[in-house]
Amino acid sequence: PRRVVSGLQPTGALHIGNYFGAVRRCVRLQDKGDDLMIFIADLHSLTTHQDPAALQENVLDLTACLLASGIDPDRSVLFTQSSVARHSELCWLLTCLATHARLAHLPQYKDKSAKMKEVPLGLLLYPVLQAADVLVYRGTHVPVGVDQLQHLQVASQLVRTFHHRFGRTFPTPKPLLAEDGSDRLLSLRDPSKKMSKSDTDPKSCILLTDSDDTILLKLRKAVTDFTPQVTFDRENRPGVSNLIAVHCLAADKLPEEAVEEADGLDTGRYKRVVAAALSEALGPVRERAAALRRRPELLRDVLRHGAVRARVRADEVYESVLARVGLAPPV
Numbered sequence: 001p002r003r004v005v006s007g008l009q010p011t012g013a014l015h016i017g018n019y020f021g022a023v024r025r026c027v028r029l030q031d032k033g034d035d036l037m038i039f040i041a042d043l044h045s046l047t048t049h050q051d052p053a054a055l056q057e058n059v060l061d062l063t064a065c066l067l068a069s070g071i072d073p074d075r076s077v078l079f080t081q082s083s084v085a086r087h088s089e090l091c092w093l094l095t096c097l098a099t100h101a102r103l104a105h106l107p108q109y110k111d112k113s114a115k116m117k118e119v120p121l122g123l124l125l126y127p128v129l130q131a132a133d134v135l136v137y138r139g140t141h142v143p144v145g146v147d148q149l150q151h152l153q154v155a156s157q158l159v160r161t162f163h164h165r166f167g168r169t170f171p172t173p174k175p176l177l178a179e180d181g182s183d184r185l186l187s188l189r190d191p192s193k194k195m196s197k198s199d200t201d202p203k204s205c206i207l208l209t210d211s212d213d214t215i216l217l218k219l220r221k222a223v224t225d226f227t228p229q230v231t232f233d234r235e236n237r238p239g240v241s242n243l244i245a246v247h248c249l250a251a252d253k254l255p256e257e258a259v260e261e262a263d264g265l266d267t268g269r270y271k272r273v274v275a276a277a278l279s280e281a282l283g284p285v286r287e288r289a290a291a292l293r294r295r296p297e298l299l300r301d302v303l304r305h306g307a308v309r310a311r312v313r314a315d316e317v318y319e320s321v322l323a324r325v326g327l328a329p330p331v
């Protein structure tokens, strides 16, 4: 059977790339009946500096956003990574199979470490922990944005190495990409880059918490090109095509339909159409998230309940892994 696993870091408000690219796709898989494990990757977030008090708030913010987006904590398992120690325990076993050379070669590691004076080891091990996150549930499918492919390749390589040494134990997790472009939303300020939380320009991404006015303002400042017509051409017109992608995701349309609707509008006017569609799609989520956020006890309860269920599943897998490796306690 399929088991879908995905995680998000609690590093401030979600942007629409995270929302359309990961969260909403998880919700749709859940609603189609998939067995979904979705967690808050708080351990991963420690690879960059986090203020402890802010981290706690961010975890609750993200929990509220996930519930507001439609994650149902009774059907799916929603929890924090740190509440299931097996992630870290399996991570250690996998670090003994991973090579420094392979990890040091990953683009994301190279980018991030290049900006640091002292590179924490956790940053290097980041993809190994991510592999453990999935394997500890024998995850089969991982819905993510394209930026995570490099990490999932490490996971499949670790599965191969593990099997070679110890015999078949895990399914090879498959990244689930999207067909609607939601897995690769671009920065609104520089369409040669992906939309990213760590971007220093706040106008580069739209957050789930942004008001309708802010959404409109950010879209009006979105960089396009010198052609006024609205046409869909990812290669040559990445900026406008990214706006069309956002429009389509917000209004559940195909690019052809969006372009037809934009007939006669220049990109400036079209931005208003996109803003209206986005406000309509995000408004209810934003409001539900705000209401849930005022109930921290409920959010903590949801996470506690998720942690209990996740631990049961992780224990079962981890015990069989220990036996494989030769670490099972003597009987």
Ligand code: TYM
Pocket (backbone or CB within 6 Å): 005, 006, 007, 008, 009, 010, 017, 018, 019, 020, 021, 022, 041, 044, 129, 130, 133, 134, 142, 143, 144, 145, 146, 147, 148, 151, 182, 183, 184, 185, 186, 194, 195, 196
């Ligand atoms: P994070 O928190 O950076 O991002 C959460 C999810 O959002 C996707 N995403 C995007 N999708 C489309 N367009 C974009 N511009 C965009 N930016 C981000 C990400 O691909 C991700 O799916 N390492 C992960 C968290 C993680 C994880 C895991 C994911 C930890 N363990 C195990 C899957 C399985 C991360 O940093 O996501």
